[in-house]
Amino acid sequence: MDFTPIFENYQLYLEGFWTTAKLVSWALAIGFVMSVPLAIMRTSKNPLINGPVWAFTYFFRGTPLLVQMFLMYYGLGQQQFMIELSQTYEFLQDAYWYALAAFTLNTAAYTTEIIRGAIEGTPYGEVEAARACGMSRSLTYRRVILPSAFRRALPAYSNEVIFMLHGSAIASVITIVDLLGAARIVASRYYNPFEAFIAVGFFYFCITFALIGGFKWLENRWFAHLRPREQTATKRVRQPA
């Protein structure tokens, strides 16, 4: 095994890393912003509000991310109106935006269901207490339901972040030079797929565990006061004994 070509091309890997990081963080950020209102709509009892969101999440959670990306890039990108649009806006010819669109919608769908679960798991006493204090519906959401729901959603959401990071590797299929794209270039240039992919696998591994560590820290530090109530309740019961 000879890893020198990888060290010689570290700049290519570094560029790939930045593309991956940009792609994943933008997709996650936009997806998260989309998912909060969608999750609130999804908890509605009115089928006209709940139904479309259900259909959206069912489609995006039930089909492979790869197919969604192809639908965007090949399918949507070759529609007449998109071709005309990309003549005026040249940046639309870049595969990056189609991958970003697919990733964003995908993560929005998963995050919506995660947050919906967390909202529905809110202890009802908290909502009643907010009502008793005279809070309006929107104020109850902002101050009571959402903060505790976010805390409860955090473990599942950290899985979603990892899933998105790993899922983003398919961007290399539509010509984007992300981290895996860099490895594929090195692999075909030096005919050393084994070393190139092992190295990139190691990079992904490090990023994954840095993220997992970050989320653990976040859970312990930032959201300590919002730790799920069930836990503290049992602790309190058990302590005297």
Place this chain on the structure above:
Amino acid sequence: MEGYGELIRYMPSLLEGAVVTVTVAFVSLAIALVLGLIAATMKLSKSRIGRGAATTYTTVIRGVPDLVLMLLIFFGGQIQINNIGAYFEWDYIDVDAFTAGTLTIGFIFGAYMGETFRGAIMAVPVGLLEAGHAYGMTKGQVFLRILVPQMMRHALPGLGNNWLVLMKTTALVSIIGLHDVVLRAGQAGGSTREPFIFYLFVAVAFLAFTTVSIWFLNWLNRRYSAGVRRA
């Protein structure tokens, strides 16, 4: 829309691709279940080496994207196997896309299945296993006749989730050139200049697989918890 006419014209090829996709999914599932059971027993075993190996396995899988592993096994594995083969003077070994794809997916989901099975095995009361041993059953008999049927009920929800994810992961085999439904739709979409309709068909096909799987899993869940009282 003339695209739909094209879709019907290509339907036999697409359906063949769908059969390939389903085959890949089931073969990978079989590999994953075997690896998962092995990993779970290793994780719960007293041997420190066994536990260490199983933990390394699940950690590596959780840290590396599935596509990277697949490319590593398909392209890298080919070279490595033939390097070893040259040393032992074997004939040239061809790692085809089907083998590489199913092995990778089975290997990845074996790790997730292992976690599911570990939790499920821990939920089975030890007394049941001890009773089996007291009746003079061998270790294998206790495993197959008592542990597996009892833990399946606890494992089913996790197993079902893993299956749904596994099925979607099979789409990746199109990248290493296996003629599954995704690759065929891409080729047909390219030659007819109607990629949107063909990929939409693939999406609907996957939704159908998912929906049928969910029905089946619900039915299975009801059967396995037949003896359990529900509130």
